[in-house]
Amino acid sequence: MEHQDLTDSRKDPLCISQLKISSSSLDPLPQANMAEDLTKSRRHSPIKVEGSEETWGVEDDDDLTDPIFDTIEGNGHSDPTSCFDADLSEYKKKATVIVEEYFGTNDVVSVVNELKELGMAEYRYYFVKKLVSMAMDRHDKEKEMAAFLLSTLYADVIDPPEVYRGFNKLVASADDLSVDIPDAVDVLAVFVARAIVDDILPPAFLKKQMKLLPDNSKGVEVLRKAEKSYLATPLHAEVVEKRWGGTDNWTAEDVKARINDLLKEYVMSGDKKEAFRCIKGLKVPFFHHEIVKRALIMAMERRKAQVRLLDLLKETIEVGLINSTQVTKGFSRIIDSIEDLSLDIPDARRILQSFISKAASEGWLCASSLKSLSADAGEKLLENSSANVFKDKAKSIIREYFLSGDTLEVVHCLDTELNASSSQLRAIFVKYLITLAMDRKKREKEMACVLVSTLGFPPKDVRNAFSMLIESADDTALDNPVVVEDLAMFLARAVVDEVLAPRDLEEVLNQTPEAGSSVGEKVIQMAKTLLKARLSGERILRCWGGGGIETNSPGSTVKEVKEKIQILLEEYVSGGDLREASRCVKELGMPFFHHEVVKKSVVRIIEEKENEERLWKLLKVCFDSGLVTIYQMTKGFKRVDESLEDLSLDVPDAAKKFSSCVERGKLEGFLDESFASEDSQSKKQNGSSSSSG
Template sequence: MRDEGAATSSPKPAPFLTDEQRVALDQALRDKAQEQAKARAIANHKAAAASGERKSRSAKGPGGAKKGGGGGKYTWGALLTTGAPPAEGDGALDKGDPNYDSEEDERDVVLLRNHQAVLKQEVAAYKEEVRSIVEEYFLSGSVSNVAESLEELGASHLAHYFVKRLLTTALDRKDREREMASTLLSSLYAEVIAPDQVIKGFTSLFTSLPDLVLDVPDAPELLARFVTRAVVDDVLPPAVVSYVDPESGPASRDLRQRCEVQLAARHSAEKVLRCWGGAGMGTHHTDTKAAISSLLSEYLAAHDVGEASRRLRELGLPFFHHEFVKQALLAAIDNPANMEPVVALLARLSSSGEVSCSQLAKGLRRVADNLADAVLDNPAAGERFAQLVAAARAAKVFDDLQPEDVGPNAAAALFGTNFAGAAVDGTAGASPAASNGGATTVATSNGGASVGSVVVAMPPGVAAFKAASLAALREYFDSQDALEVAARLVALEEPGLHPLFVKAAVSLALDRKDRERELVSKLLVALVPEVISHEALAGGFTRLLAAVDDLVLDVPDAVHIMSLFLGRVVVDELLPPAFLTQVLPSLDAEGLGVAVVRSAGIMLAARHGIERLVNCWHGGALELEAVREAIRTAIQEYGTSGDVAEVARCLRELDMPPYLHEAVVAAVELAFSRYNGGATKSSAVAAGHSPEANGNAQPQAAPSSSDDSVEAAASPVVQLLAALSGQGVLSSTQLTAGIERVRAALSEEVLDYGPSSRRVLDWITERGQREGWLAA
């Protein structure tokens, strides 16, 4: 029987926030709401004054002016503007009126013409400026420079001319420039260019479409792509299609039809986002790097300098040639056989001017400054880098470079120059070269290490800290090793920049899955306060709350996710509940950061809020042992059901690509057990029923060694691995790593599954190499 006394005495779950904390937070939110209302009132008053509206402040009456300028009821009337009642007959501009004054009419006409002339001059000057801005953007690809130029130029009411110039220029260019134009519009929308100006720019293009067709015959198709891409990017409303008049000509009719078809198609968003092509378009770094890598791989196989030069020109990325230089140098460092062809290619491209001196310097500097990381994977990287630089100097590849252009590390190898003072102190002094002509060792204050004769040191500053933080976080998402992240942060010796690390960690997890978000929450628990102070954590979340308006552009659900992160750090006792009240005054009253704080406060004040926030990521981050157990369970179930799709689904849901080689090991062991009966034997021994234990040992019947029995046991495993490889669940690297792990532990596998395990493994390997899913 239920104990009613016990039931009544059990406490109800209390909210996390106390009554005093809730009252303080509510008062801070009310103050912020009043601040927001006051700001809106001031903005509305300024807008009304700018438009000349004379509406009553009492909000009564229509506020319309009487004839002759006098106000109606509840308006100030004409006295406030003229100081006296208007004289009878003033303002008569009708030629039939007895009070008509032709001189006054002529004066108004002159003033109007002067105004129109000034406006024309302003528009002409604006058009000339934006023309150069657009051309420079297509060369540099810098969105920030365009934003700064437009803000300095001002005249935001003429921004539609910029939109029109950008699109008309891109129409007559390649897909690279068109992708850049779409990306630029998405980046500048609402922040630099008002939404109504974007719409006005597109509608002016619709009007001038017949003229565009004369220069660009496929203008309707290209402009339709621009429109649909802008709609998908939330730059234009879908209703903009209605602005295209199909009766104005066949080109306009074609444009409207294309827009309607593309927007109405099912699952068309992905196609529209890639409407300007894929790899090498110069807009996505990943695609561009892949194109450059393909170019270099083909050159290193064929040694055709002319073909490599042609493909580099086709990319049309002069501002990204430093990536080409970097990849070429790294290919020579990784494999000494590539050193001679790489030097020959760079010598050809530098002498012909196809790769500029600035791009050569930037690529060389990127390799030299990150040589410390390369040494971890390749201990000979320092010596090979020195040899490569010497060979390039002999081929006159870097003759036009100056020490200050390539940084301290590259200068030490290239010129034998000590640039430690410039790197640390910011001075321009340099010590003489060493007497033996070799590179000198540079003593840096940031813990630089010497590798061979080349100094390896990361450049100091915020950019280097951000790069190191992102690298540590990405590695942490794979390894789940919080101690390694802590060691890296301590080694950086930049406690003042720890708020940037907090912001980078949460921002990186926003666009990921619950697994990464859970990992970030656990990482913050592991780092605070031993490595990251409570003040640095608060500073990081303050920066995040101030940047929510920008984060929403990339992650539409950023407000909800950020509120969960904020509530989670409070529940984990990393930040006090008072932080919610203290951070509000520093936030923009109309920004989304206030909404994040409000949502987090609601969750913390709710009953059972603690349990919801602790489990807000649904246990997304599994421990490594749990991952291995889940993988082996999926493979074992396949041995019973034979359902490949279920195994693929389980492995995808785990979202642990670096550990999927465990699936290969489990699958091969499944083949061992099917052929040798090792699983039955192991279970019998575990249960204490071994024949030796009972004293009646009898020799086991050896399994059949025929190829048919091996195929019967291992074919399901081969089919599983081939299917997972074909679906992209298992990569070639993971398949090879799994097979090699089994081969390295084969002596232990023989003890568990019998001496014929080697035969089964060889059969699986031979089938995988023959079918192509396993590398030879």
């Protein structure tokens, strides 16, 4: 089995260690007998830790200051044991090499084999000490690897007393470790707490060691910190286990490789207990659908292994190792990819149908929750080859867009690839666009939003894309821990950009399969929260810098956008290029601010600057194309209404001219018939008050 999948076999009553190595098989060399006798002469009988049923074979009250106590570390041994100084020195060198290689390869099996070949079991406490002390001065990855290795070797390879003694030495040398490692106290405290959580040290270790060490020593600080900061807190076990990342440091590809290896080895050995242990060791319950998927594919490819693999899936569900949601998701993923599978396995559809029938009849799959294996009559599934070709082209188009920022080129490329009935391909394109953007910087995220807004895909296709993104969020989370937050922001941005309507949020959740519903609820709730906040439109638009296509810069300020609008209106009025003006408005990339375009256009009309009819044409084209919504149009007119007093200083009859603009706007359909300026409203109020008087 792949070494990374090994876990502490003691914790799983079902587990039978694959390695089948016990410390009793690792006999010490003949010359070590005398040292072992000296050590044993100082040991008491095994004691029971208070409050625990487990017996710990460790000395109760070793006195570290007792000259008779054999440290086996060259502290002035008498002649009978002097020959062992050379043995220990040799062991230290080899232990250091083993640890260095382990940090480089992460190969647990190699460590086990090398320790077995090395022998000298009485020196294994030093391996514990060396492993931890070397990890302390490295990254979190190595610290987690060290903790994992100790848990794996405990009892099977290294006797409990040697583990206890190794930590005894570490705590006693905390003062020396602090000289080279500034945060040695905290790091060693975590190692001690982790050892207790992993059940390789008894809780009584803390109190016993405190009695043996001077009150002002670093060792006492380590023990107190382990007890108060890590073991006394709520949910301390989970906190300690995740302190250095745990399996969170694995990528999706790492986990998939481990799953593949464990299934291959299970097919060869048939050892279910070992397979269960390895599945538990992955510690990714949200990714168990990958086990289901890969087991089913392997069963399709290897007919002789079908019974064994299906039996494994059945038992993992019966013992609660894999839940029904993950099983359903695993089968659903196979159904989604059945066209691809059929290229390599011609009768894949028939085989999968037989698997579904068998699983349903045995009670470990709810077949009614699965999609139909037959293609929908109304919406034929895409041809496999063409879908795969499009996926590759889509990735290429998106990557080029991130480099060039040329939206028109993307539109042109998609026009040649898609047709009116390519709904599924459009959803795939949006999914890939957002997926690739999430793995990049703010610039690319902003560019992705601008492109989605520019493409003008039907809301249904965008909804489908977000449903697919939410469904795969658990997998994406392995590489992107903040995937929920990112998706919520993209979804909120789509609403602000008016690509989706607010009511589409619930529709996205309804379209998401049950397997992704919990993640979907989080995404939708977070998106709604973002949209409800004060000034949410502007905040969401500027969360990744704003500035539309010009995302090479951190984003344009409001003042800069106003200047751009002023310039584009002046150029349009003088040149009359309506298409270019519309493009410039779109490329502002700030649809929430399009009311400024309306305001400045109406103000220019009131000021009777040249070619006012051109401005009316621009407003009409922007409105008819959806570039400026009725909300933005109304807001623009209201802002002009609010500034009439200032305008009247330069244009005395500004109010009268504005009323004419309002009437024109209503005729063009820009404004609702109920729209009225503040001036007309005040006149109505005055009229009603005078008539009542």
